Amino acid sequence: MTTPLRLGIAGLGTVGVGVVKIVRQKANLLATRTGRPVVITAVSARSRDKDRGVNLSDFAWEDDPVALAKRDDVDVFVELMGGHDGPAKDSIEAAIATGKDVVTANKALLAHHGQALAEAAEAKGCVIRFEAAVAGGIPVIKSLTEGLAGNEITRVMGVMNGTCNYILTRMQDSGLPYEEVFAEADALGYLEADPNLDVGGIDAGHKLSLLSSIAFGTQVDFDGVELEGIQRISIEDIHQAADLGYKIKLLGVAQITGRGLEQRMSPCLVPADSPLGQLKGGTNMVVIEGDAVEQVVLRGPGAGEGPTASAVMGDVCDIARGLRITTFGVPAASLEKAKVAQSNSPAPYYLHLTLQDRPGSLAKVATVLGDNGISIDRMRQTRHNDTNAPVLIVTHKTTRAALDAAVDAMTETGVMANQPVALRIETV
Amino acid sequence: MTTPLRLGIAGLGTVGVGVVKIVRQKANLLATRTGRPVVITAVSARSRDKDRGVNLSDFAWEDDPVALAKRDDVDVFVELMGGHDGPAKDSIEAAIATGKDVVTANKALLAHHGQALAEAAEAKGCVIRFEAAVAGGIPVIKSLTEGLAGNEITRVMGVMNGTCNYILTRMQDSGLPYEEVFAEADALGYLEADPNLDVGGIDAGHKLSLLSSIAFGTQVDFDGVELEGIQRISIEDIHQAADLGYKIKLLGVAQITGRGLEQRMSPCLVPADSPLGQLKGGTNMVVIEGDAVEQVVLRGPGAGEGPTASAVMGDVCDIARGLRITTFGVPAASLEKAKVAQSNSPAPYYLHLTLQDRPGSLAKVATVLGDNGISIDRMRQTRHNDTNAPVLIVTHKTTRAALDAAVDAMTETGVMANQPVALRIETV
Incomplete structure (x- = not known):
């Protein structure tokens, strides 16, 4: 396979410029690794005249990313514009419709339209890759x-x-x-x-x-x-x-x-x-x-020119090497609709309460916790100089539902000076 | 692709048994992910009768791993025997000679024969994959x-x-x-x-x-x-x-x-x-x-049944999915012979010296370090009850060569009671 892999890049912000630099500076390395030259044929961005510190004169320019996506001299449409609708979505759809593979860093777009786009891509035998969309440079x-x-x-x-x-x-x-x-x-x-x-x-x-x-x-x-x-x-x-x-x-x-x-x-x-x-x-x-x-x-x-461009290039190299995988790792048609479970798996919680500093406040709060089946692992009342007493509680494992019920009940006791802070303690 | 991918597993120790369990227990998951059934057709190990806690009666048995590697009903030869020569090498060579892909956890074998095996595999259009050979379950x-x-x-x-x-x-x-x-x-x-x-x-x-x-x-x-x-x-x-x-x-x-x-x-x-x-x-x-x-x-x-089997199965799934890559990421023929550089990149060093406790010892050591261009970042002489004084030194950045020269010179001063300990401090 010595046919070059031809990229069209839409979006020349930090990441887009990073990709241009890698493709240009590492042409030999990329060709050795992937077995074929990787080249950029065309680019698109909002402003043609902006100085981005890289020479773009070798590449065809398109004002419209949809036009870029449809070009015959583009094999892979690299979408680095962002936005969960509008030009990003239109151009990726156009790329797929014309049989291009897609590499994108756009988490918002995939979070909203991932299923439809994956189905469309698989129907056309195209891949959508998005390593750069999650956790920057981490593969x-x-x-x-x-x-x-x-x-x-x-x-x-x-x-x-x-x-x-x-x-x-x-x-x-x-x-x-x-x-x-x-x-x-x-x-x-x-x-x-x-x-x-x-x-x-x-x-x-x-x-x-x-x-x-x-x-x-x-x-x-x-x-x-x-x-x-x-x-x-x-x-x-x-x-x-x-x-x-x-x-x-x-x-x-x-x-x-x-x-x-x-x-x-x-x-x-x-x-x-x-x-x-x-x-x-x-x-x-x-x-x-x-x-x-x-x-x-x-x-x-998690971000930045080099790391994000690294992730984009990992996807590009896979495509250049012929390593083709479905968008979400299985055929889009086999992805089941998630049965949403309200987050209720038990965990200890951190509770920061602000009580009115008067006799019996703490007893009322402790009673409410007990009534809701929540037991206390650690508690401390910190020193204070005003009329309100900050109380910190680490609970034993409980559910969010029980905790919410307890917080509601505490509020009804009339001893709370402020809205409680309740944070889950995640075991790692 | 609904043709099953047929594995032949040589070596039924901890890892081999782990692979058998995954292939059997996750047949549906693997088929969904890879687009085809993954099955085991034959196995080989030293003892047929040993109770390994898994039922092997569905699989053909071979006493000889080379015979296993050559079987017509094996697509991927999974080598989990270990050893940098002998049966592991013979059977992998046999697998490649008969056009099988290879998945192995054998770092010793590849460290010694990786280049030759990679060249042989690429000549036959086979892949050798070895995720399990390095850092266990980490991809x-x-x-x-x-x-x-x-x-x-x-x-x-x-x-x-x-x-x-x-x-x-x-x-x-x-x-x-x-x-x-x-x-x-x-x-x-x-x-x-x-x-x-x-x-x-x-x-x-x-x-x-x-x-x-x-x-x-x-x-x-x-x-x-x-x-x-x-x-x-x-x-x-x-x-x-x-x-x-x-x-x-x-x-x-x-x-x-x-x-x-x-x-x-x-x-x-x-x-x-x-x-x-x-x-x-x-x-x-x-x-x-x-x-x-x-x-x-x-x-x-870094080890263990589950993690190592996970790495083996990652490679198996790639092959099942048709994701094929050369052994070392580039064609074996393009790998250059490494130019070996004696490790001499500068670093700070930790030095633990044991000096004879008499006047002038420390001065002699400090002089030797200075003579070799090594400056001291931190030094401490710890309390001691015998005739020898332990001295700890953290140097500024220096080379191994300078350090070795200094250690030799220190020894010649006659003030050292013991062989010095010198450990590199690696910046992370």
């Missing part, structure tokens, strides 16, 4: 789909939004409150145009829904992900968790239970000395548990 | 060969012998000396029949030589691996290293320098709070550094 899709194909996957967990992890570790290290660190992250350009995609857990939730599909053979079900962002995490909770031996992470967990598929993306406590607890800054980590392999932990940069 | 071969194919790999490091890591962490945790922990490990069945394969670093060196080949496109060169075992690591050095903020690990490092390929497998100090430093017991870890991806860290169980 997690490949590990899960191929390397661990002999396993029944039991649980997948991950810290997959570098911005949130940056904010949480920066709060921990600096002692600064959420609002200040959020402003810092914004100034550093770490946040999406809509910051809620990051701090609201949506971006990480997109990624989790893709991993779930591969892990459990279910159709991507982003709507089934229980989402909770990090906006309400206070510096006090970070310090209290640390005192108890935990770190707070925006952690995604997907697992199959007797009741169906649980997917949640939420701030959790994890042991400070666990691999997840030790993760700092923008680094991502995915933990895969399978019945044969036990536990595999993958760690690497 | 590291796949990550390096495929997922990171867009990278120029700059360094590969790993803790890849679970037995050594068990011994070193157990020494650290228990305070017991090497000999006692070695005896424990032996009693637990953790050691190879020839323990030197483990504690001498040979097994881990085999694995490193395979990773080097894939990472750098060079022919497997096990003879080029500088090997140093853990037999001389004392409990005192473990404690001293811990006091300085380090852990001692049997660490493999392969990197390309201007002078050629450096491969070393030796006890090193790594920062206690680094991912490598935190690795406990039989867990393996591989760190891959590439120019685009920066650093990816993979962690998982």
Whole structure:
């Protein structure tokens, strides 16, 4: 096979430029590894004149990514524009309709339209590859789909939004409150145009829904992900968790239970000395548990030009080598609709209550917990100087339903000065 | 493709039995994932009558693995016998000669004969896959060969012998000396029949030589691996290293320098709070550094029935899916002979000296270091009750050559009571 593999790249932001650099600078290495030249024939982006620091004059230019996707001299349409509808979706559909393979970094698009796109691609004999969409440079899709194909996957967990992890570790290290660190992250350009995609857990939730599909053979079900962002995490909770031996992470967990598929993306406590607890800054980590392999932990940069371009190129090299696999690891038609189970697998919880400082408050709260079948592992009331008493409780394992019922009942007692904070403690 | 993929399994120890269980218990899952049934048609092992806890009566039996390898009803020869010559080599050669694909967990065989076997396989259009040969259940071969194919790999490091890591962490945790922990490990069945394969670093060196080949496109060169075992690591050095903020690990490092390929497998100090430093017991870890991806860290169980069978089945599933790749990621003919560079890239070193306790000893040693261009980062002389004074030195970055020269010169001063211990401090 010495026919070149011809790429058309739509989107020339950081990642697109990274891909151009790799294809150009490593032409010989890529040809040796894949057995054929890998070349770029055409590109598309919003602005033709912007200086991107790379010479694009060798490539045909298309203003319209759909036109790029349809070009006869493109074998693989590389979509790096982003957005879960609009040009990204239109152009990928056009690429598939004209028989092109697709490589994309677009988690939002696949989280919303993955099933339909996978079916369309498989009907045309095309592949859609998306290693760059999940956990940046970490080859997690490949590990899960191929390397661990002999396993029944039991649980997948991950810290997959570098911005949130940056904010949480920066709060921990600096002692600064959420609002200040959020402003810092914004100034550093770490946040999406809509910051809620990051701090609201949506971006990480997109990624989790893709991993779930591969892990459990279910159709991507982003709507089934229980989402909770990090906006309400206070510096006090970070310090209290640390005192108890935990770190707070925006952690995604997907697992199959007797009741169906649980997917949640939420701030959790994890042991400070666990691999997840030790993760700092923008680094991502995915933990895969399978019945044969036990536990595999993958760690690497979650974003950035080089790492994301590395993931894109891994997919491109597979296609160049003739390594062709269905989008989610099994035929799209065989993916079952996920039976959504409200996340209710038992876990210990961290409870941060603010009680009115008067006799009997603590007794009322303790009674409510007991009435809901929740037993207390550890409790501490910290020193305070005002009329409210902060109380920290680590429960024994309980369900979210029991916990929610207890929190409601506590509120009705009239002794709570504030809305309780309840965070799951995830065993790793 | 609904033709079954037919496996012939040679070797029914722990891993072989694990593979039998997966193929049997997950027939539907494997068929859905790979698009075709995966079945076992024939098996071979030393003793037919041994009770292995699995029913083998559905499979044809061969006493001779070479006969198994040649059978017409076998598509993939799964070699799980071990040994770098003899039946393993003969049967793999027979499998290739008769056009079978090969999946093996045999690092020793590939470390010694990988190049010849890869050339033979490629001449016949067969593949040889060996995920299980390196780092147990971790999909590291796949990550390096495929997922990171867009990278120029700059360094590969790993803790890849679970037995050594068990011994070193157990020494650290228990305070017991090497000999006692070695005896424990032996009693637990953790050691190879020839323990030197483990504690001498040979097994881990085999694995490193395979990773080097894939990472750098060079022919497997096990003879080029500088090997140093853990037999001389004392409990005192473990404690001293811990006091300085380090852990001692049997660490493999392969990197390309201007002078050629450096491969070393030796006890090193790594920062206690680094991912490598935190690795406990039989867990393996591989760190891959590439120019685009920066650093990816993979962690998982390094041995055992389930994890190793998981790796074998990952390879089997690839073959069933038609994902075919050359043994070392590029055509065997294009692998260059490695230019062996004696390991001399600069690093700080840990020096544990035992000096005769008399005036001027320390001055002589310090002078020798200075004369060899080695500057001291930290030094401490610990309290002692006999006639010899233990002195610990952490040097600034220096080369192995300068260090060896200094150690020789120190010995000539006549002030040394013992052979110095010199361990590289690896930056992670």
